[in-house]
Amino acid sequence: MPFELTILGSSSATPTSERYPTAQVLNALGRFFLIDCGEGTQIQIRRQKIGFSKIQHIFISHLHGDHFYGLIGMISTFNLLGLKKDIHIYSPSQLKDIIQPQLEFLKAGLQFNIVFHPLNFKKPQVIYSDKKVEVTSFPLKHSINTCGFLFKEHPKEANIKKEYVKKYNIPIPEIIKIKRGAGFQTSEGEFIPHEELTTPPPRPRSYAFCSDTAFHPPVAEIIKDVDLLYHEATFTEELKEWAQNTYHSTAREAAEIAKMANARQLILGHFSARYKNVSPFLKEARAVFPNTVAAEDGSRYEVGE
Amino acid sequence: MPFELTILGSSSATPTSERYPTAQVLNALGRFFLIDCGEGTQIQIRRQKIGFSKIQHIFISHLHGDHFYGLIGMISTFNLLGLKKDIHIYSPSQLKDIIQPQLEFLKAGLQFNIVFHPLNFKKPQVIYSDKKVEVTSFPLKHSINTCGFLFKEHPKEANIKKEYVKKYNIPIPEIIKIKRGAGFQTSEGEFIPHEELTTPPPRPRSYAFCSDTAFHPPVAEIIKDVDLLYHEATFTEELKEWAQNTYHSTAREAAEIAKMANARQLILGHFSARYKNVSPFLKEARAVFPNTVAAEDGSRYEVGE
Numbered sequence: 001m002p003f004e005l006t007i008l009g010s011s012s013a014t015p016t017s018e019r020y021p022t023a024q025v026l027n028a029l030g031r032f033f034l035i036d037c038g039e040g041t042q043i044q045i046r047r048q049k050i051g052f053s054k055i056q057h058i059f060i061s062h063l064h065g066d067h068f069y070g071l072i073g074m075i076s077t078f079n080l081l082g083l084k085k086d087i088h089i090y091s092p093s094q095l096k097d098i099i100q101p102q103l104e105f106l107k108a109g110l111q112f113n114i115v116f117h118p119l120n121f122k123k124p125q126v127i128y129s130d131k132k133v134e135v136t137s138f139p140l141k142h143s144i145n146t147c148g149f150l151f152k153e154h155p156k157e158a159n160i161k162k163e164y165v166k167k168y169n170i171p172i173p174e175i176i177k178i179k180r181g182a183g184f185q186t187s188e189g190e191f192i193p194h195e196e197l198t199t200p201p202p203r204p205r206s207y208a209f210c211s212d213t214a215f216h217p218p219v220a221e222i223i224k225d226v227d228l229l230y231h232e233a234t235f236t237e238e239l240k241e242w243a244q245n246t247y248h249s250t251a252r253e254a255a256e257i258a259k260m261a262n263a264r265q266l267i268l269g270h271f272s273a274r275y276k277n278v279s280p281f282l283k284e285a286r287a288v289f290p291n292t293v294a295a296e297d298g299s300r301y302e303v304g305e
Numbered sequence: 306m307p308f309e310l311t312i313l314g315s316s317s318a319t320p321t322s323e324r325y326p327t328a329q330v331l332n333a334l335g336r337f338f339l340i341d342c343g344e345g346t347q348i349q350i351r352r353q354k355i356g357f358s359k360i361q362h363i364f365i366s367h368l369h370g371d372h373f374y375g376l377i378g379m380i381s382t383f384n385l386l387g388l389k390k391d392i393h394i395y396s397p398s399q400l401k402d403i404i405q406p407q408l409e410f411l412k413a414g415l416q417f418n419i420v421f422h423p424l425n426f427k428k429p430q431v432i433y434s435d436k437k438v439e440v441t442s443f444p445l446k447h448s449i450n451t452c453g454f455l456f457k458e459h460p461k462e463a464n465i466k467k468e469y470v471k472k473y474n475i476p477i478p479e480i481i482k483i484k485r486g487a488g489f490q491t492s493e494g495e496f497i498p499h500e501e502l503t504t505p506p507p508r509p510r511s512y513a514f515c516s517d518t519a520f521h522p523p524v525a526e527i528i529k530d531v532d533l534l535y536h537e538a539t540f541t542e543e544l545k546e547w548a549q550n551t552y553h554s555t556a557r558e559a560a561e562i563a564k565m566a567n568a569r570q571l572i573l574g575h576f577s578a579r580y581k582n583v584s585p586f587l588k589e590a591r592a593v594f595p596n597t598v599a600a601e602d603g604s605r606y607e608v609g610e
Contacts, residue, residue, distance in 0.1 A: 013385055014381075016351065017348070020348070039347070039348070039378040042319070042320060042344070043320045043325070043344070046322045063410050064410075065377065065378060065411070069377055069378045070344065072374055073320075073344040073370060076370040076371075076374070080318050081319075097406055101402055101406060102370075102403055105368050105399070105403060
């Protein structure tokens with residue numbers, strides 16, 4: 001099952017001629033989570049050939065325009081396409097008031113509900129959970145209320161070894177228990193431990209999105225051992241003071257968070273338009289955390305592979 | 306002096322992977338008029354290398370999202386770029402209420418004034434005039450209040466023939482009168498008519514933007530003899546009923562307006578995404594009005610050349 005991230009936009013503040021503002025889609029086992037929604041997101045979604053009807057959950061990290069100005073266009077397009085399923089928006093509570101006057105001007109009344117889920121900026125909180133995936137929001141440190149998001153598979157069951165099932169003719173209810181951690185008592189009274197009966201399950205995959213934020217070490221604990229980490233890097237160390245004043249991070253700071261969190265891979269993004277290319281970001285981050293890449297619009301990343 | 310139209314977006318309702326929603330820039334003798342502002346307009350403006358600081362007048366034909374969802378992003382970017390000049394928006398009056406809640410969330414307070422000029426949907430009205438150019442709004446026939454816009458140079462003065470100035474030693478105050486239409490009385494009492502003294506001025510150039518509208522013949526009189534006419538053509542005749550039901554035009558209807566108006570050239574746009582290419586639109590329109598082209602994002606047209 002896929003666990004794949006697609007970058008739709010990677011610029012900061014304003015779009016450039018090459019980069020759209022922040023937006024990403026995470027395909028987590030067939031669930032398409034839209035993460036931030038800068039202007040032009042719907043255009044990028046079309047270019048990436050992602051079906052609009054697959055998107056039902058939208059996560060908005062904060063209310064700076066480059067992270068949500070594409071939302072009203074998305075909603076309008078959902079409506080024009082005749083989609084009927086509810087749309088869930090996880091965002092600062094004020095978003096509802098901001099877009100309500102616009103919703104009233106949509107060509108026809110909305111044919112679906114928009115369910116707003118206000119974010120908690122005080123502490124981490126599970127905001128979505130289903131059979132296989134869980135999403136946790138966590139506060140970041142920006143000039144306005146901002147959250148990051150951690151997307152994680154639930155732990156999987158162990159794989160039982162077929163030869164044992166056959167040898168002891170293990171009944172199905174017992175198999176289910178074994179997969180979940182139990183051992184097995186044979187008819188001869190012998191106890192076979194769980195570890196012998198099974199091979200360990202694949203590690204649950206996880207992706208963390210650290211939107212606009214100053215260097216904020218408490219994040220590392222929350223996203224501990226994450227497979228893939230996106231962390232903003234608006235500036236390089238040369239402009240560290242600017243980063244501090246605007247509550248943004250440098251590439252080195254992003255890398256330090258990745259290192260502290262024991263992440264497997266780091267993606268940098270949200271580059272200031274004043275940089276002509278991403279080399280200085282990569283150089284700086286890789287000195288601290290070697291497995292670092294720079295986001296490009298349209299690039300895709302398999303999580304945990 | 307330039308009088309040049311740049312198409313920024315030419316799709317209808319939703320963007321496609323190749324066309325942005327409606328937006329155009331008219332460079333009228335150095336004034337950069339932005340006409341409609343669909344999502345992604347600021348991205349297209351960057352790509353066309355048009356300076357944001359040149360744009361101070363924005364004309365919004367109506368409040369369907371594909372004609373104004375890019376506005377808040379534009380305003381936000383003007384602000385982030387530190388621009389200070391007032392922005393004038395000519396639009397349905399409700400636009401102010403729609404974007405006000407968004408303006409309040411801009412990163413910093415706005416550093417310039419936004420001056421709203423409500424459109425008149427009852428009759429044509431001059432909404433902008435300066436030394437050289439005049440803009441008139443005129444009502445169209447759409448499912449909600451919608452205006453078109455006519456951009457026109459003021460009539461120019463005639464050119465006085467130098468040999469007459471020399472021959473009769475015509476003083477400057479007389480030259481000014483002659484350029485504006487007067488004749489000249491020589492010291493011998495001979496009257497030389499205006500037509501003999503001058504060569505006629507270049508014809509004032511004009512561009513008309515007919516945004517979303519059903520077939521609406523009264524428009525032809527208002528834009529009579531226009532050099533360049535943009536007229537929406539969402540459908541072809543095959544889907545005439547759809548066009549009528551949604552208050553849009555077919556390509557043939559657009560061409561009929563161009564013919565009635567005695568336009569020089571017609572640009573079709575606002576194509577429904579269901580058409581794979583523009584050939585059927587062109588074929589249909591050219592049968593009625595041969596000098597027809599199809600809008601493409603990024604294409605430029607010299608007006609009256």
